[in-house]
Amino acid sequence: MGREDLEEGVLLRKVAAVVLAVAETGGIVDSTLSSGELEEVPRYLKRICLSLDPCLSQSEQKHIKSLYRICDALTPPTRDGGHNKGRKLSSSNKGRTTGGLPDKWVEGSGSWLSFDRNITQRKDVCEYLLKQLASLLDVVVLETERRGIQQNFLQSTGPTSLQDLCSVRRFEPRIDYIAGELKAILDYLYVFVDGEETPVTGFALKDLRDWLVSVDADSSLNDPYTSVLQYLSWSCHASCRFCLHKNDPEGYWTRSRRWKKTIDEIKTRIKYYVPSEHALFQTQDYSFFDILGHPKILEVLRQTRKKTKRIIQFTTHGDALTRGFIEALLEFKPLFFMISLNSTNPRTRQWLMNNKNPDTAIQCLPILRKNMIPYSVSIVPWYENTLNDLTETILYADRNDAYLIRVNLDAYSQFFSGANRQELQSNRLECWKKTIAHVRSIRKRVQTPIIFQPSLFEENLYDEAGCEAVINGVIKNSPAHRCGIRHGDIIVQIDSFVVPFKTLASNILKAYQLSNISRLTLRLKHGKRQRTVTIEEDFTNGRNGASYPHVACLPDDGNTLNPFYPYGILLQETLNPIHLWDIEEIIAEHNAKNVLFLSSSLMKPTFLQVVQDTGFLRDKKVNFWIDAPQNTHFLGGSIVVGDLLVVDDYVECITNQQHPIDLVIIPSTPFGRWGRDISGKPYQEVERRTGIPVELLRCKTVANL
């Protein structure tokens, strides 16, 4: 920690940033240990030690101690309660009554309800059903296909068709709950209008203000793409041979690609999108289709920009990115494109993607460069592509200053059809190994960082699994690039703060950047050598483009900072060892002796390595097994992504165990905020079907840009 830090008052901001980062990591700052004791602290300990420069003034020490105290309050809540869990009643809910059915809904007004004759003698049940219905009618309006009905609580179905409940099961299961309640009630209670029984076929949400989701509950809703733009996605003009969704059956998660969102819905979503506050709930559209071809894209972008100055990311096959279209997009900067490039050979690209204009995406890279719009490219090395083509594509992206090159290891669902299906699914591992070895051989020839998707596959293959803060790449022209940091360096210290693992290092760098820290010192290790480098960030570079493709503008509204890799240091997330502490707590609460932890096939090697390094549970009398379910029951095929595991995969894995189990622990990431898997099933089903207690380990997705 340098003297200039103290003089400029930067130290306090740095310590505050570290305290926030520690809380984000799930730990608690501890300043009580001396530096000698610090080395004795096992790496996985939840209390993270912080050594400080002894020349702090008394007032600064006082400030810093108060920061330690807030760390406890910021630590994510525990499963048994914790803090900040309850939501206060919104103003729109106040003053509502649920005491009875609406006055108008009685015989004589033209509409009435009739009970199933089997229950008419059970007055208590009839009363219960009426109260239930009255509560539901507080938030929904019933719909019928019968025409010409327009009552307060029942109306004819509107011009837009009814949505399937599968679109809300994962992100807003309370709508699914309402549907279940209505179905159950309407089994016993019939609706009559003007003397004619009128079947209820659906329902509509009464007031969308009831359905806003706070960004505290789901921070992804801050992103304009997640909250608004993704709903422009309803078809894909390409038909890639390697598409993960190829041949998905009707009714699967991609069903909604046939569901064209109305522009009115998108405008409504914009209306309720208030960055840093709330947005309307997400629906399960799995909208990974290109939105740039949508005829209303510019209009929607214009309206979205009135709400936020945040960077907008587009995932695109690039066919729309002509010079004229890129110039039309300039008014919406800051933008970031993730371009599915795949090949720089137009014929190969057309064959691979079945698109009309294969040249456009290839030619758009220098145009984006000229207009200072950063972009990454993705390449799927299709099995018939030559490694030469892969090399040429990587070199072309590097020459045009791509931000990042992502090599996607192709995988196929059980629904993938075609003559080469068996060949593709049987030799995936060998193909992936060959691809990774080839890319590693050309990494040194390019300056653009290259990562694999999924990234852990490379680390597992080359025995690089672990939690150290290994740098996976450095963005060209970034501050880290300028001071000689390179792929494979390991961060051991940031300023005075020892960073024993990657998640903590990543969180500190992000917190530093958000605190506008423009000067920091890193202690780096590479093999046996250690060195210290000082990074200096000029936050005005992002505006004049001097650091392209690295973007680091000072935020105008607190939110336009580059959200990806602070200071240009690419740290791909991996296991956060703090979670071992959380697992110990769960086991202790259950007093369990035979524990099964269900990881994923990609994360399992890292997990085993950390368990071994830390001596986790060594002194406890607990049998601890780690297994990895297979992605069999949903997408299946050669997919090995933990976050795509579903309830059925977990149940199968548990029932196949040959030893006694009295507790199962599962990472929370496949289940989302509401505990629902990708197919919408609640995680509680695992316990119900196996009869063994199941606990979720609260953790974050290990994701790549």
Add this chain to the structure above:
Amino acid sequence: MKKEEKNDQRDEVFRYTLRDKDTSEADRMYEDKLVELFRRQIINLLNVVDLSYRGTPVKVDGFSFLSDRDETYPLYRKRQKSST
């Protein structure tokens, strides 16, 4: 969200069907329609909330009617090993 802001643009109506694929018939456990009604409703509820007592989560695997507390109806077919 202020009232006046809500009124300046008509919201799209979010509509949902009650006629999607329903597996509840296949899952039926009890012949008694009323027992089955409450079983389904409780499961439906437990899929979106955790019940708690004095701040501590409580796991539930069955229910009884207040009029007949001696008879307990399991919610699920498989016997539970409740952890609480």
